[in-house]
Amino acid sequence: MDTALYAVCAVAGWFxxxxxxxxxxxxxxxxxxxxxxxxxxxxxxxxxAIPPLATGIDQASGxxxxxxxxxxxxxxxxxxxxxxxxxxxxxPPATAAxxxxxxxxxxxxxxxxxxxxxxxxxxxxxxxLLTVEYATDPxxxxxxxxxxxxxxxxxxxxxxxxxxxxxxxxxRPWLRRGLRITAVGAAFALLYSTNKIIYLIAYWSxxxxxxxxxxASVLVTVSALLMMVGLTMPAWGPILTITRRWDDFxxxxxxxxxxxxLVAVLPELELDTSLRRPLGAVRDIDYALTRRVxxxxxxxxxxxxxxxxxxxxxxxxxAEQAGLNDDERRSTIEAAHLACALRxxxxxxxxxxxxxxxxxxxxAGGYAGEIAWLTRVTTAYARSPVVARTLVATRxxxxxxxxxxGEAHR
Numbered sequence: 001m002d003t004a005l006y007a008v009c010a011v012a013g014w015f016x017x018x019x020x021x022x023x024x025x026x027x028x029x030x031x032x033x034x035x036x037x038x039x040x041x042x043x044x045x046x047x048x049a050i051p052p053l054a055t056g057i058d059q060a061s062g063x064x065x066x067x068x069x070x071x072x073x074x075x076x077x078x079x080x081x082x083x084x085x086x087x088x089x090x091x092p093p094a095t096a097a098x099x100x101x102x103x104x105x106x107x108x109x110x111x112x113x114x115x116x117x118x119x120x121x122x123x124x125x126x127x128x129l130l131t132v133e134y135a136t137d138p139x140x141x142x143x144x145x146x147x148x149x150x151x152x153x154x155x156x157x158x159x160x161x162x163x164x165x166x167x168x169x170x171x172r173p174w175l176r177r178g179l180r181i182t183a184v185g186a187a188f189a190l191l192y193s194t195n196k197i198i199y200l201i202a203y204w205s206x207x208x209x210x211x212x213x214x215x216a217s218v219l220v221t222v223s224a225l226l227m228m229v230g231l232t233m234p235a236w237g238p239i240l241t242i243t244r245r246w247d248d249f250x251x252x253x254x255x256x257x258x259x260x261x262l263v264a265v266l267p268e269l270e271l272d273t274s275l276r277r278p279l280g281a282v283r284d285i286d287y288a289l290t291r292r293v294x295x296x297x298x299x300x301x302x303x304x305x306x307x308x309x310x311x312x313x314x315x316x317x318x319a320e321q322a323g324l325n326d327d328e329r330r331s332t333i334e335a336a337h338l339a340c341a342l343r344x345x346x347x348x349x350x351x352x353x354x355x356x357x358x359x360x361x362x363x364a365g366g367y368a369g370e371i372a373w374l375t376r377v378t379t380a381y382a383r384s385p386v387v388a389r390t391l392v393a394t395r396x397x398x399x400x401x402x403x404x405x406g407e408a409h410r
Contacts (some may be wrong), residue, residue, distance in 0.1 A: 005221045006050045012225065013043030016232050023235055030088050035231050038081035042224060045074025064127045069118050072130075072147050073111050079155035079189075080107045082182065082231065086162040103155075110150040117143040132196060132212055135203040144200060152193035156186040163230075174237030178230045185226030192219040245285050251371050252281055252289045258338065258378040259292050262299035265345050269295045269302070289371070296374055303341035307355035311340050314393050318386045328380075331373065335380035336390040343391065349398075 017039040024032045048054060054067035083103050087096040117139045121128050128134040135141050163183035170176040199212045263270045272291055275281050281288035315336035319329040337355065344351065363373035380387055 003051050005217050006046055009221055009224050010043060010047040010050065013039060013046055013228060016228050017043045020232060020235060031085050032235075034081045034085035034088065038078045038085070038231060039228065041074040041077035041081065042228060045071040045078070046224060048074070063122065065118060065121070065130045068130050069115065072114065072151065076107050076111055076147070076151040076155075078227075079151055079159070080104060082159050082186075082227065083155055083162075085231070086159060086166065086179075090162055090166045106150065106154075110146050114143050114146050117146075132199040132203055135200045141200060141204070144196060148193040148196050152189050156189040156193070159183070159186040160190070172234065175234040177237065178233030180230070181233065182227050182230030185223045185228075185230055188219055188223035188226060192216060192223060195219060248285045248289050249281070251375055252285060252292055254375050255292050255296060255378050257382040258335075258374075259296055259299075261342055262296060262338075265342055266299055266302055269299050271295070293367075293370060293374060300338065303338065303345060305350045305354055306341035306344040307337045308340065308344075308351035308394070309353045309355055310397070311337050311390060311394060312355065315386060315390045318389045318393075322386055324386070327376070331376040332380040332384050332386045335377045335384060336387045338377070339381055339387050339391055340394050343395075 017036065020032065020036050020039055024036045048057065048067045049071045054071075057067040058064050080103055084096075084100045087099050087103075090096075091099065118130065120139050121130070121137075121143075128137055128140055130140055130143055132144065135144065160183045163179040163186065167176045167179040167183070170179065195212065195215050199209060202209050275288050275291060312333060315333040316329065319332050324332060341351075363369040365372065
């Protein structure tokens with residue numbers, strides 16, 4: 001189980017390290033550099049922790065626990081690098097630099113003490129392992145306590161605190177998500193160290209509980225993967241929005257027939273003519289789509305005096321004959337109202353009996369629901385036979401009413 005979990009983490013770690021290293025080469029920065037160091041240390045440490053490889057290194061070197069000590073040093077490097085990254089994100093550069101140096105000295109001192117204890121264990125007649133099974137040995141206990149308290153408790157407590165605090169004020173959504181995932185990963189690292197300390201106490205108390213290695217491997221794997229995802233998310237997360245941006249651009253283009261006719265009749269609706277340029281909308285599709293939705297809604301409100309209740313009856317009857325469902329019927333009637341109102345506006349003829357002002361449809365689902373609704377309305381406006389039949393019927397009704405009105409006037 002240990003071998004499989006650590007191997008999966010190692011592959012993911014080397015992949016993430018290569019990805020971030022390429023980004024750092026293109027756009028160097030302190031924060032990204034700290035992430036590269038953390039990922040490089042993680043990939044190295046988790047690779048050396050794979051049991052068959054660790055055993056091979058120990059046998060080849062003749063130094064028991066060598067692979068484990070190097071892995072523990074990598075783990076402390078990961079924590080220190082993550083801390084440095086957060087300090088540079090949350091604090092002014094000068095303050096972050098001072099606190100970063102302090103953590104580097106603390107980490108270096110702690111690791112040197114661990115190396116000294118490791119060297120002391122090499123003098124034993126019978127080899128010991130730097131695991132909780134040998135916790136009754138004072139040197140092993142001191143080694144593990146330094147590793148747990150400095151490498152995990154001190155760092156991960158501060159990382160969790162800084163991540164949650166900075167995520168509350170962070171304006172970049174993918175960085176905010178990455179910080180929160182990193183905080184959860186650090187919390188699992190705290191559970192890992194807590195598990196180790198509980199087993200240390202148990203062994204010192206004369207108990208020999210089983211399962212520590214399996215629990216530790218699961219906790220460290222979950223922690224490592226979460227922190228790796230969280231630290232790299234600001235770099236690869238925005239790529240995931242490409243699909244959504246493409247959908248937004250399609251919606252923007254889909255709304256064009258209705259929007260174009262509205263601004264042709266009501267040019268004051270268009271507040272930003274730069275979006276008519278070939279790449280105007282592509283540069284900021286969020287803004288462009290928001291403007292188009294708002295201008296269509298404003299156009300609908302401006303056309304209220306030209307919307308006749310007769311259109312609701314005619315379009316409703318034609319929609320029923322066409323066998324439309326409720327959603328299609330509602331959007332088609334709305335499209336028919338807009339088409340007829342635009343024609344009345346061009347002719348300068350207000351509605352005899354205006355459509356109720358409070359009958360504007362407000363779709364569910366927030367902004368996304370609004371876009372979906374206007375997309376259906378635009379489709380009906382441009383293609384629906386019901387809208388075309390309603391336009392013809394209202395034109396004939398207006399033509400018949402004109403001679404009758406003239407005779408009544410005479």
